[in-house]
Amino acid sequence: MNFASVTVSFDTIADFKVANNTLTFSTNFTTQTTIENVIAALAGTPTFSQELSAAATAIGANKFAAFRFGSNIYVLGNNATTGTVGAGEQLIALTGNLVLTNTNFGLFLFFHK
Incomplete structure (x- = not known):
């Protein structure tokens, strides 16, 4: 896939x-629900590129979120540039129609003494 003139690749976790x-x-x-609500508002049948761009905009800068496309879940880590998908982002595909919640998808805080 090509977004913003940068080829975006992703890792797949099948299990x-x-x-x-x-x-x-x-x-x-x-949250996944927040992103999927934004994607649901897209006109027609959006392509993966359109959903990815909508997700990148809705996520905001320096955040992660998940969304469903087809029968898989995609986790997108957006860098400081909101709405663009390029070399600074992280993208992971999880095979299967999954719902990520705060028990299996979340924030790890680093504590320093």
Whole structure:
């Protein structure tokens, strides 16, 4: 896929189980429901590129969020540039029609003494 003249690639996790696994990030995150509501408001049948761009805008700068496209879940880590998807973002595909919640998708805080 090509976004903003940068080829975006992603890793795929084929065996993620919501009851047993957790994705934890050291930054803010936006709920899957919030992002999917923004995507649902897109006209027609949006392409992956359109959904990814909408997600990047809705997530905000320096945050992570998940959204569903087809039968998979995609976790997008947006860098400081809201609304653009490029080399600074992280994208992970989780195979399967999953719902990520605060028990399996969340924020890891670093504590310093």
